Amino acid sequence: xxxxxxxxxxxxxxxxxxxxxxxxxxxxxxxxxxxxxxxxxxxxxxxxxxxxxxxxxxxxxxxxxxxxxxxxxxxxxxxxxxxxxxxxxxxxxxxxxxxxxxxxxxxxxxxxxxxxxxxxxxxxxxxxxxxxxxxxxxxxxxxxxxxxxxxxxxxxxxxxxxxxxxxxxxxxxxxxxxxxxxxxxxxxxxxxxxxxxxxxxxxxxxxxxxxxxxxxxxxxxxxxxxxxxxxxxxxxxxxxxxxxxxxxxxxxxxxxxxxxxxxxxxxxxxxxxxxxxxxxxxxxxxxxxxxxxxxxxxxxxxxxxxxxxxxxxxxxxxxxxxxxxxxxxxxxxxxxxxxxxxxxxxxxxxxxxxxxxxxxxxxxxxxxxxxxxxxxxxxxxxxxxxxxxxxxxxxxxxxxxxxxxxxxxxxxxxxxxxxxxxxxxxxxxxxxxxxxxxxxxxxxxxxxxxxxxxxxxxxxxxxxxxxxxxxxxxxxxxxxxxxxxxxxxxxxxxxxxxxxxxxxxxxxxxxxxxxxxxxxxxxxxxxxxxxxxxxxxxxxxxxxxxxxxxxxxxxxxxxxxxxxxxxxxxxxxxxxxxxxxxxxxxxxxxxxxxxxxxxxxxxxxxxxxxxxxxxxxxxxxxxxxxxxxxxxxxxxxxxxxxxxxx
Amino acid sequence: xxxxxxxxxxxxxxxxxxxxxxxxxxxxxxxxxxxxxxxxxxxxxxxxxxxxxxxxxxxxxxxxxxxxxxxxxxxxxxxxxxxxxxxxxxxxxxxxxxxxxxxxxxxxxxxxxxxxxxxxxxxxxxxxxxxxxxxxxxxxxxxxxxxxxxxxxxxxxxxxxxxxxxxxxxxxxxxxxxxxxxxxxxxxxxxxxxxxxxxxxxxxxxxxxxxxxxxxxxxxxxxxxxxxxxxxxxxxx
Numbered sequence: 001x002x003x004x005x006x007x008x009x010x011x012x013x014x015x016x017x018x019x020x021x022x023x024x025x026x027x028x029x030x031x032x033x034x035x036x037x038x039x040x041x042x043x044x045x046x047x048x049x050x051x052x053x054x055x056x057x058x059x060x061x062x063x064x065x066x067x068x069x070x071x072x073x074x075x076x077x078x079x080x081x082x083x084x085x086x087x088x089x090x091x092x093x094x095x096x097x098x099x100x101x102x103x104x105x106x107x108x109x110x111x112x113x114x115x116x117x118x119x120x121x122x123x124x125x126x127x128x129x130x131x132x133x134x135x136x137x138x139x140x141x142x143x144x145x146x147x148x149x150x151x152x153x154x155x156x157x158x159x160x161x162x163x164x165x166x167x168x169x170x171x172x173x174x175x176x177x178x179x180x181x182x183x184x185x186x187x188x189x190x191x192x193x194x195x196x197x198x199x200x201x202x203x204x205x206x207x208x209x210x211x212x213x214x215x216x217x218x219x220x221x222x223x224x225x226x227x228x229x230x231x232x233x234x235x236x237x238x239x240x241x242x243x244x245x246x247x248x249x250x251x252x253x254x255x256x257x258x259x260x261x262x263x264x265x266x267x268x269x270x271x272x273x274x275x276x277x278x279x280x281x282x283x284x285x286x287x288x289x290x291x292x293x294x295x296x297x298x299x300x301x302x303x304x305x306x307x308x309x310x311x312x313x314x315x316x317x318x319x320x321x322x323x324x325x326x327x328x329x330x331x332x333x334x335x336x337x338x339x340x341x342x343x344x345x346x347x348x349x350x351x352x353x354x355x356x357x358x359x360x361x362x363x364x365x366x367x368x369x370x371x372x373x374x375x376x377x378x379x380x381x382x383x384x385x386x387x388x389x390x391x392x393x394x395x396x397x398x399x400x401x402x403x404x405x406x407x408x409x410x411x412x413x414x415x416x417x418x419x420x421x422x423x424x425x426x427x428x429x430x431x432x433x434x435x436x437x438x439x440x441x442x443x444x445x446x447x448x449x450x451x452x453x454x455x456x457x458x459x460x461x462x463x464x465x466x467x468x469x470x471x472x473x474x475x476x477x478x479x480x481x482x483x484x485x486x487x488x489x490x491x492x493x494x495x496x497x498x499x500x501x502x503x504x505x506x507x508x509x510x511x512x513x514x515x516x517x518x519x520x521x522x523x524x525x526x527x528x529x530x531x532x533x534x535x536x537x538x539x540x541x542x543x544x545x546x547x548x549x550x551x552x553x554x555x556x557x558x559x560x561x562x563x564x565x566x567x568x569x570x571x572x573x574x575x576x577x578x579x580x581x582x583x584x585x586x587x588x589x590x591x592x593x594x595x596x597x598x599x600x601x602x603x604x605x606x607x608x609x610x611x612x613x614x615x616x617x618x619x620x621x622x623x624x625x626x627x628x629x630x631x632x633x634x635x636x637x638x639x640x641x642x643x644x645x646x
Numbered sequence: 647x648x649x650x651x652x653x654x655x656x657x658x659x660x661x662x663x664x665x666x667x668x669x670x671x672x673x674x675x676x677x678x679x680x681x682x683x684x685x686x687x688x689x690x691x692x693x694x695x696x697x698x699x700x701x702x703x704x705x706x707x708x709x710x711x712x713x714x715x716x717x718x719x720x721x722x723x724x725x726x727x728x729x730x731x732x733x734x735x736x737x738x739x740x741x742x743x744x745x746x747x748x749x750x751x752x753x754x755x756x757x758x759x760x761x762x763x764x765x766x767x768x769x770x771x772x773x774x775x776x777x778x779x780x781x782x783x784x785x786x787x788x789x790x791x792x793x794x795x796x797x798x799x800x801x802x803x804x805x806x807x808x809x810x811x812x813x814x815x816x817x818x819x820x821x822x823x824x825x826x827x828x829x830x831x832x833x834x835x836x837x838x839x840x841x842x843x844x845x846x847x848x849x850x851x852x853x854x855x856x857x858x859x860x861x862x863x864x865x866x867x868x869x870x871x872x873x874x875x876x877x878x879x880x881x882x883x
Binding site: 626635642 | 741742755758759761762765790793794796797798799800805
């Protein structure tokens with residue numbers, strides 16, 4: 001069965017890649033796009049069945065495909081960890097494929113729609129194969145295909161200035177990631193003489209170097225701070241189905257890589273501390289940056305950074321506890337991290353897809369110009385609400401369970417004998433708790449400003465509910481958000497794990513019973529008399545949507561409290577009629593938030609690289625004779641080296 | 647094993663080939679450059695025949711025939727026609743090095759090649775006879791001298807003579823060290839460069855330097871004046 005499902009999935013993906021390309025040539029665009037996305041759904045179904053079979057039966061599946069030379073081979077091995085990530089990829093891709101059937105039709109150019117569908121399939125299949133890879137060579141190969149196909153997808157609206165900037169950021173960062181991985185793999189290869197992942201054995205010092213490279217490589221791709229900058233640029237620029245895949249799945253592939261290699265290499269405690277510190281920083285700064293964003297997709301992108309931080313916190317705890325000898329707690333932390341990875345993939349893709357529907361309906365990404373959408377797009381609003389509640393980690397949804405698992409692991413940090421570690425763990429616990437609270441606040445803002453009150457622009461007033469398929473896709477994920485939360489304990493026991501978790505089914509029933517009771521009681525008790533009155537509008541005679549609570553207003557207190565992090569600069573200019581400064585004429589006030597990492601880290605590095613490149617560029621004049629002279633000089637230098645050393 | 651008289655003749659030939667390379671570096675007159683190149687190729691063919699008589703390897707005979715047909719007859723004749731049509735008699739412009747300094751530089755290069763080969767190739771244990779060593783050293787040196795010709799001369803036609811000399815050097819080197827597959831590749835690549843250059847000259851008419859030719863070939867490098875005009879035309883449409 002397994003031997004059949006995996007190739008079936010790959011074959012369906014192949015069809016899904018080729019068909020739209022052929023279709024755009026023969027002029028049958030729409031039919032081939034739909035056929036291709038149906039093939040994607042079939043492929044995802046096959047991969048999902050394949051992965052679930054392995055996850056539940058705890059077996060492994062290996063496949064040897066092709067070798068270029070004995071060292072460079074494409075071989076695959078799917079064990080329980082890989083299968084878990086395959087499940088995640090398949091579930092999210094399935095929902096995104098359904099969503100995309102309607103969504104791509106909103107793209108402007110006919111040929112571009114086909115290209116987006118085709119590249120999206122290349123992107124999905126490359127992620128599947130990265131996770132399934134057994135040799136480091138094929139891992140890196142498909143990793144690079146993943147990077148390139150996602151870059152092309154980000155650039156799908158390449159005429160826009162904003163997209164070009166995002167594209168360059170993404171391209172450079174993603175290649176830095178590949179570069180570091182290449183360093184790590186070559187380093188491991190020179191030490192062990194093999195690209196097989198199963199055979200990594202080496203000295204602690206050597207594996208530490210390899211770990212640092214791996215951490216940088218995967219960290220850049222996962223978007224941990226300070227390597228996060230590509231996320232808030234790339235996500236708003238790309239189509240929403242692609243953002244859903246990139247944020248939901250691609251950065252999880254980086255998490256997979258990190259966990260996979262952590263399990264292979266002999267771990268050290270400082271790795272755990274490094275991962276924990278990076279995770280905590282990303283979590284808290286991610287949510288703080290998210291709070292000030294009014295671009296809905298950029299807000300979600302910052303939340304991805306936050307959630308990757310939470311996942312890394314779990315991974316860091318795993319390393320620390322397992323080296324201290326507390327296997328059970330370590331496993332709880334790792335399971336929490338993995339479960340949060342799945343949950344985040346589900347609710348973040350859900351949020352990106354619904355926000356894509358909103359952006360399509362209103363034509364803007366700025367939540368200040370939305371408002372009142374709950375009346376106009378009730379189904380999308382409900383789906384977004386489920387996603388928002390899940391990401392804010394409220395019971396009984398899935399986000400709550402996985403964050404609870406990580407908290408549980410944190411609470412047991414008193415077992416550690418080392419006071420230094422204990423202090424680190426407790427301080428990062430405090431920051432983590434702050435993160436959760438801020439995330440909830442941020443989604444109150446995101447949901448409230450977007451969906452409630454009156455529309456604040458003509459476009460928002462005219463917004464229409466999305467087509468059916470753009471509801472069904474996210475709805476699958478929303479259902480999973482609820483199911484994974486409520487049935488988490490049962491699910492873990494089927495998989496053969498037992499964690500100190502509350503029975504969410506019971507809690508869910510209790511909570512919903514409570515809600516139903518309260519609602520019924522209020523309905524019974526409340527008076528039926530209608531009372532029509534106007535909200536107090538600060539004394540203005542008529543109330544318009546201008547008087548609503550804005551997103552800036554909502555986040556202002558937090559921005560003020562955290563102004564040392566935002567580096568807020570308030571500038572004001574005043575002009576007066578008289579020279580004493582009494583009678584006010586006019587003035588101008590501006591609030592600037594500094595892009596700290598961009599201005600202090602990225603641009604200086606970029607400027608240095610630019611300067612060096614310009615110097616190097618001077619060498620290249622397009623003069624053939626000069627280039628021959630360079631070659632000549634190089635060979636002479638080599639001759640000298642040979643003479644000197646031989 | 648090569649017997650003594652053959653070795654002596656081979657030594658004389660090698661030195662003569664080196665001398666022709668030196669002449670190619672020094673000469674300014676294009677027709678005599680081409681003649682020198684033909685003579686160098688002829689010496690190379692004689693060398694291949696000599697080695698064929700000593701070892702009996704048929705490959706060497708074929709090589710000699712190919713050299714005579716292509717490099718002694720066809721290419722020099724062809725180059726002569728091109729030179730006539732170009733109406734260029736002498737090379738007057740030089741890059742980086744003047745002919746005299748190039749010659750001095752090539753002497754230094756020969757020394758370096760000799761030193762590095764003596765430390766590197768002695769371990770290969772092939773040089774039971776000094777003739778192999780001499781041949782390999784001179785071959786490699788001629789490759790470098792050809793390169794010097796390429797980057798010091800401005801005229802395309804003399805550049806081509808430089809490429810051809812380089813290729814002769816590679817052939818000489820491989821005559822004495824035949825078992826290096828990489829060298830055959832190098833030979834093919836050099837041949838390709840040479841062929842493309844000749845072909846482009848034939849296809850696109852004749853320009854005296856590659857830079858001019860490049861400007862004409864590449865439509866994107868247009869004078870800066872033209873671009874704004876084109877844009878305004880587009881706007882009107």
